[in-house]
Amino acid sequence: MKIALLSMVMIGSQLVIPASDRIPKLDVEATCKATVAADNAANLVLSQDYAGCMRDENEAQAQLGGVWSTSPDSVRNTCVDEATAGGNDSYVDLLVCMQMAGWASAPAAPLKGASKVRNKK
Secondary structure (H helix, E strand, C coil), X not given: CHHHHHHHHHHHCCCCCCCCCCCCCCCHHHHHHHHHHHHHHCCCCCCCCHHHHHHHHHHHHHHHCXXXXXXXXXXXXXXXXXXXXXXXXXXXXXXXXXXXXXXXXXXXXXXXXXXXXXXXX
8 A cells, every 4th residue: 555655656656865964975086087088188277186176075064064964955956966967076056056145154265176167267
């Protein structure tokens, strides 16, 4: 009975997974490697090395610790979706999204990391 009810609910609606009370584990290592490779292939003048990318991603993850638990689930869900779009996970993008939503203060120094908008200036 429970399985049938669950099946009927899932067929007619999207499965919504609420944000956790913990910051999600993002695969920023793979994203940083891909970002560095893409930057090198494009011969970008302002490219960032892997160590710098990982430093920015780790700093952004640390900054998220102060705001994650106090932000609403709707903001967390939206920002996680944005920060993982296209398989390019980025704590920098997650932090920026939360800053734009008004749930985090701006970092002392600008972070590039594996953000999808790092070379747009």
